[in-house]
Amino acid sequence: MLKVIELFAGVGAQRQGLKEANIDHEVVAISEIDKYAIKVYEKLHGNTPNLGDITKIERLPKADLWTYSFPCTDISLSGKMLGFDKGSNTQSSLLWEVQRLLEIAKINNELPKYLLMENVKNIVSKRFKSNFKEWISFLEELGYKNFYQILNSKDFNIPQNRQRVFMLSIRDDKAEYSFPSPIPLSLKLKDMLEDEVDKKYYLSEKMLQFLNDETNRNGFIRKKTV
Numbered sequence: 001m002l003k004v005i006e007l008f009a010g011v012g013a014q015r016q017g018l019k020e021a022n023i024d025h026e027v028v029a030i031s032e033i034d035k036y037a038i039k040v041y042e043k044l045h046g047n048t049p050n051l052g053d054i055t056k057i058e059r060l061p062k063a064d065l066w067t068y069s070f071p072c073t074d075i076s077l078s079g080k081m082l083g084f085d086k087g088s089n090t091q092s093s094l095l096w097e098v099q100r101l102l103e104i105a106k107i108n109n110e111l112p113k114y115l116l117m118e119n120v121k122n123i124v125s126k127r128f129k130s131n132f133k134e135w136i137s138f139l140e141e142l143g144y145k146n147f148y149q150i151l152n153s154k155d156f157n158i159p160q161n162r163q164r165v166f167m168l169s170i171r172d173d174k175a176e177y178s179f180p181s182p183i184p185l186s187l188k189l190k191d192m193l194e195d196e197v198d199k200k201y202y203l204s205e206k207m208l209q210f211l212n213d214e215t216n217r218n219g220f221i222r223k224k225t226v
Ligand SMILES: C[S@@+](CC[C@H](N)C(=O)[O-])C[C@H]1O[C@@H](n2cnc3c(N)ncnc32)[C@H](O)[C@@H]1O
Pocket: 007, 008, 009, 010, 011, 012, 013, 014, 031, 032, 033, 034, 037, 052, 053, 054, 055, 069, 070, 071, 072, 094
C-alpha cells in the first residue's frame, strides 16, 4: 500500500485523485493550517493526522509519496507576482520548506520514492523559470527524475478551462513516465452545478466586478477598446 503525505493539503484533491484512480493508499499525515479547508478535508476524507504549519514540522513520518501543491499566491497572474525566491518570505516561497524536509528525510534515509507537485501555469513562464529550474536541480541532486507538463482540466472531462503544471518526480534514474492523453469533454458546466443554492453563497457585486474586470490581471489582459 502506498503511504502518502499531503503537504499544503487544502481539501485533499490529491487524495481524491488517488481514490478515483483506485490506487491503494493510506494518508499517514497532512500539513494544512486553514481551518475551513481542514473542516472540508475531514468531511471528505475522515480524520487524518494534521502536522499543521509546515514551517514548524521537524521531521515527516516515512512515506512513499509526498504531494505538495504549494501556495500559488505569488506566482499566479491574478496576484502581485512577488515570486518564490528562497528566503523571500512570500507565501509561495513555502516551497523551500519542502526542500528543508527533504534534506531531513535524506539524512534519515527516508526520502520518498515519489513526489507530486501542482501549481499554476505561470511557474514555467520566463519570469519564474529560473526559480523552477533551481527547484528541479535540487531534486535531481537528490536522485529524482522529474516529469512535468501543463495539463488543462477541460482535456480530462472537467468543463473548466484551467491550466496547471503537474510534476511527478521519481527517485529512480531509469524511471520513465508519460502524462495521460486527453479525453473528450462530455460534461457541461450545468452538470456540475447544484440546482438549489442558498443566497449566502452568491458572489457579492464587488467580487463579480473584480472577476469581470479584465484589466485587473496585472496588466496582462486588457479590455478591448471599442
Ligand atoms: C494551492 S492550496 C492547495 C490546494 C490543495 N491541493 C487542495 O486539494 O485543496 C495551498 C494550501 O496551502 C496551505 N498553507 C498555506 N500556508 C501553509 C503553511 N504554513 N503550512 C501548511 N499549509 C499551508 C493553504 O491553506 C492552502 O490550503
